[in-house]
Amino acid sequence: MREVLGFLLALLAAVLIWNSIRERAPVVERALSVPLTVVGLSPEQVAEGVPKEVLLRLRGPAPLVEGASPPVSAYLDLSGTEGGFAREVRVAVPQGVEVLEVRPARVEGRVEAILERQLPVEVLAQGAWVVVEPLLVQARGPRSQVEAAVAAVGLDLGGETVPLTAFGPEGPLPGVTLTPGSVRVLERREALFLKEVPVVFRPPSGLKVQDFTPRRVRVVGPKEALEGLEEVEALPPGGFRPGEVEGPWTLRLPAGVYPVGGVVGRVRLALE
Numbered sequence: 001m002r003e004v005l006g007f008l009l010a011l012l013a014a015v016l017i018w019n020s021i022r023e024r025a026p027v028v029e030r031a032l033s034v035p036l037t038v039v040g041l042s043p044e045q046v047a048e049g050v051p052k053e054v055l056l057r058l059r060g061p062a063p064l065v066e067g068a069s070p071p072v073s074a075y076l077d078l079s080g081t082e083g084g085f086a087r088e089v090r091v092a093v094p095q096g097v098e099v100l101e102v103r104p105a106r107v108e109g110r111v112e113a114i115l116e117r118q119l120p121v122e123v124l125a126q127g128a129w130v131v132v133e134p135l136l137v138q139a140r141g142p143r144s145q146v147e148a149a150v151a152a153v154g155l156d157l158g159g160e161t162v163p164l165t166a167f168g169p170e171g172p173l174p175g176v177t178l179t180p181g182s183v184r185v186l187e188r189r190e191a192l193f194l195k196e197v198p199v200v201f202r203p204p205s206g207l208k209v210q211d212f213t214p215r216r217v218r219v220v221g222p223k224e225a226l227e228g229l230e231e232v233e234a235l236p237p238g239g240f241r242p243g244e245v246e247g248p249w250t251l252r253l254p255a256g257v258y259p260v261g262g263v264v265g266r267v268r269l270a271l272e
Helices: 002-024 143-148 223-227
Strands: 027-039 045-048 053-061 073-077 083-088 090-092 098-103 106-124 128-133 136-142 151-155 161-163 165-168 177-179 182-190 193-200 207-213 216-221 232-235 243-248 250-252 264-271
Touching: 045 136, 106 128, 106 143, 106 182, 106 264, 136 143, 143 165, 151 161, 193 223, 216 223, 216 232
Parallel strands: 027 073, 106 151, 193 232
Antiparallel strands: 027 053, 045 106, 053 098, 073 090, 083 106, 106 136, 128 182, 136 177, 151 165, 161 182, 193 216, 207 264, 232 250, 243 264
16 A cells, blocks of 8 residues: 555656646747658558648647657548548647647548559660560559559669559559569560550350450560561460459460560450
């Protein structure tokens, strides 16, 4: 009992001393940037349009406001949110500290589901054809960006590896993460010619193709090999079977002709 009483008296004394110091400490104002943390989302959701930091202007006792890492945090609670949102930024500060300004005080954005899919790799090089591995990488990010992605693109600068960035029709997609984030250079060959040709499927008897995409692919190779190439036969992953199949296609190409990156497509087949 005496130990408990002693502990409570020591705690009370500490609180009184702290309050005394705080009351006597000069009151100052300070502006600082703090990370904006998003809470309330599931692991399969992501918030688009949220700034990484917010600017705070605080006023309070110098011991609480000044220093390299004051006990201040900012967060955005998106619990139960789907689609578009507009939420106030919440700030947690010690007792006795006043929040004068939060910039931005309100954040508008959109909560999207996380999507994963494979993207073909395209490495750009000047005066050479670069053979790399792997030819396909895994893309992960907001559904709208991953669906818009068409390729994982890298620029060959002569190193052993080439960093990749997800690209869509409008340019880079910074919200998409690629795994792996770079490819290994296996070989650099002399410059080849580029040609875009139609894709065809030749299923066995009893099956027919109802639909497929993409309809055309880009290939590179010697000029003489490409001149007689009018179409490219494709095989779906796992072979021909009824239903819709999505994944990397196998292309039947002449010797010395290669696809530009891996070809990921979708084909729907039905019984005749």
